[in-house]
Amino acid sequence: MLPLSCAVQTYEWGKIGEESEVMQLAVSGRHTAGIDPSSPFAELWMGTHPSGPSVLREEQETYLSKYISEYPECLGSASREAFGMSLPFLFKVLSIRKALSIQAHPTKEHAQLLHRQRPDLYKDPNHKPELAIALSPFEALLAFRPSVEIAAFVQGIPELLEIVGNECLSDLIAVSNPPSDQEDIASVAVKAAYGKLMLSDPDKVSALVNRLQARLSEDNPDLEIILPQDHPINLSSVFQVYLRLAQEFPGDVGCFSLFFLNYIKLEPGQAVYLEPNLPHAYLSGDCIECMACSDNVVRAGLTPKFKDVECLLGMLQYDPRSMDDLIFPGTPRLIEGLTDETLSESLRAQIISFIPPVEDFAVDKIVIPRTVQTLELLPIASASILLFIHGSGFLQRLPCSDSASNPSEAEYLSESDSLPAKPVARVHEVIHFNRGSVVFISANVPCCVHHSLTPKSEDSDGPLLAFRAYANVEHRRPSVHLLSTETGEFLSD
Numbered sequence: 001m002l003p004l005s006c007a008v009q010t011y012e013w014g015k016i017g018e019e020s021e022v023m024q025l026a027v028s029g030r031h032t033a034g035i036d037p038s039s040p041f042a043e044l045w046m047g048t049h050p051s052g053p054s055v056l057r058e059e060q061e062t063y064l065s066k067y068i069s070e071y072p073e074c075l076g077s078a079s080r081e082a083f084g085m086s087l088p089f090l091f092k093v094l095s096i097r098k099a100l101s102i103q104a105h106p107t108k109e110h111a112q113l114l115h116r117q118r119p120d121l122y123k124d125p126n127h128k129p130e131l132a133i134a135l136s137p138f139e140a141l142l143a144f145r146p147s148v149e150i151a152a153f154v155q156g157i158p159e160l161l162e163i164v165g166n167e168c169l170s171d172l173i174a175v176s177n178p179p180s181d182q183e184d185i186a187s188v189a190v191k192a193a194y195g196k197l198m199l200s201d202p203d204k205v206s207a208l209v210n211r212l213q214a215r216l217s218e219d220n221p222d223l224e225i226i227l228p229q230d231h232p233i234n235l236s237s238v239f240q241v242y243l244r245l246a247q248e249f250p251g252d253v254g255c256f257s258l259f260f261l262n263y264i265k266l267e268p269g270q271a272v273y274l275e276p277n278l279p280h281a282y283l284s285g286d287c288i289e290c291m292a293c294s295d296n297v298v299r300a301g302l303t304p305k306f307k308d309v310e311c312l313l314g315m316l317q318y319d320p321r322s323m324d325d326l327i328f329p330g331t332p333r334l335i336e337g338l339t340d341e342t343l344s345e346s347l348r349a350q351i352i353s354f355i356p357p358v359e360d361f362a363v364d365k366i367v368i369p370r371t372v373q374t375l376e377l378l379p380i381a382s383a384s385i386l387l388f389i390h391g392s393g394f395l396q397r398l399p400c401s402d403s404a405s406n407p408s409e410a411e412y413l414s415e416s417d418s419l420p421a422k423p424v425a426r427v428h429e430v431i432h433f434n435r436g437s438v439v440f441i442s443a444n445v446p447c448c449v450h451h452s453l454t455p456k457s458e459d460s461d462g463p464l465l466a467f468r469a470y471a472n473v474e475h476r477r478p479s480v481h482l483l484s485t486e487t488g489e490f491l492s493d
Contacts, residue, residue: 254301
């Protein structure tokens with residue numbers, strides 16, 4: 001177990017000062033060396049990515065990546081078999097004040113191609129699926145809306161119709177309720193309409209974005225948007241989001257993406273999974289994020305950075321998603337020792353696993369109420385990073401197995417017939433933690449979280465909350481190599 005000092009990213013869109021969860025964690029967890037407190041604290045990075053590598057707290061000159069290269073067994077054999085001698089995930093906390101770009105992340109094959117063609121823009125050849133778990137109310141745009149909703153917005157907003165055109169609108173209306181065996185035709189119409197928007201003359205788009213902003217700022221915007229009863233949308237909330245985006249990014253084509261992409265608001269503890277090619281934009285809030293170890297982003301709006309519009313349009317998933325499709329469920333895990341079924345949920349320790357359909361990463365949410373003093377975390381097959389959001393106490397490394405047994409004759413000391421040579425005590429490695437502490441845990445190492453029962457601050461009064469990221473390789477079995485007694489060579493499995 002190794003305490004880490006982690007990198008803080010001060011991107012312009014981050015929250016400033018104490019309203020930033022990243023800043024609070026960075027200050028409490030001592031990750032802020034050399035950073036101006038008035039900076040926007042946007043992201044806390046935990047891992048080995050070269051753009052923000054973690055270092056060992058006790059050896060500030062030693063990067064976690066160097067430790068892993070020197071002791072690769074810490075990754076676990078299943079992770080090494082899948083990903084080689086490197087940590088396959090990047091773990092983050094985000095605090096968002098201002099919307100991030102309309103973006104998507106490429107597949108692994110596409111990432112390799114982009115890296116070869118434009119290494120200045122796409123700096124690594126890896127894919128970047130992501131998982132986001134809300135820490136506070138969290139707003140995002142995610143995946144294309146059902147075509148019936150897009151059609152209603154295009155038809156009811158003159159500025160949007162002027163860009164998209166009547167032909168695309170007719171196609172959207174025609175596929176608004178396709179037969180179940182022809183749902184893919186909706187994606188064709190959505191792709192055509194969104195492409196028309198994103199490739200339109202920038203000056204024309206800018207003028208129309210600003211015109212709609214002025215319209216929505218009036219008491220009576222004179223818009224008639226007719227939605228089916230089974231597609232309830234709070235139009236007032238959507239228009240308020242538009243006004244905010246138009247103020248943050250005046251004249252930006254990405255503002256109109258609000259009417260094409262689902263607007264979703266997560267409550268704390270809810271999660272979304274961002275698979276490759278899924279369009280999205282985070283708008284505000286704080287979240288835990290875990291992803292494959294990559295920084296590849298293809299952008300097309302709500303950003304002053306380079307917009308690779310044609311690349312994005314060519315890679316996106318255009319199949320419409322409903323709101324019910326977007327929440328990524330966690331799975332409650334079994335905890336040994338919880339035998340009293342009458343205990344309420346607030347009195348039980350909980351571990352909820354968010355396991356995406358990739359091997360690069362998974363995340364456990366760990367909640368320990370004050371009624372539970374100690375929780376043992378059983379060993380897992382890969383290295384992991386443990387982040388404490390709330391609570392304090394100490395983390396104890398446990399032995400991997402108890403080898404205690406009755407001593408044999410050879411274990412007795414020669415000068416005594418009564419004292420066995422085997423150990424009679426064991427020293428345990430212990431790490432004290434508090435809000436913002438980050439710990440690297442080697443594969444197959446069990447540990448025990450001891451929750452402090454004596455509050456040292458207001459933060460210690462509630463349940464302990466932590467998140468643990470690891471490679472999703474539990475299903476893998478290490479290769480078994482049989483040694484030939486005749487030749488001394490390894491045989492196949």
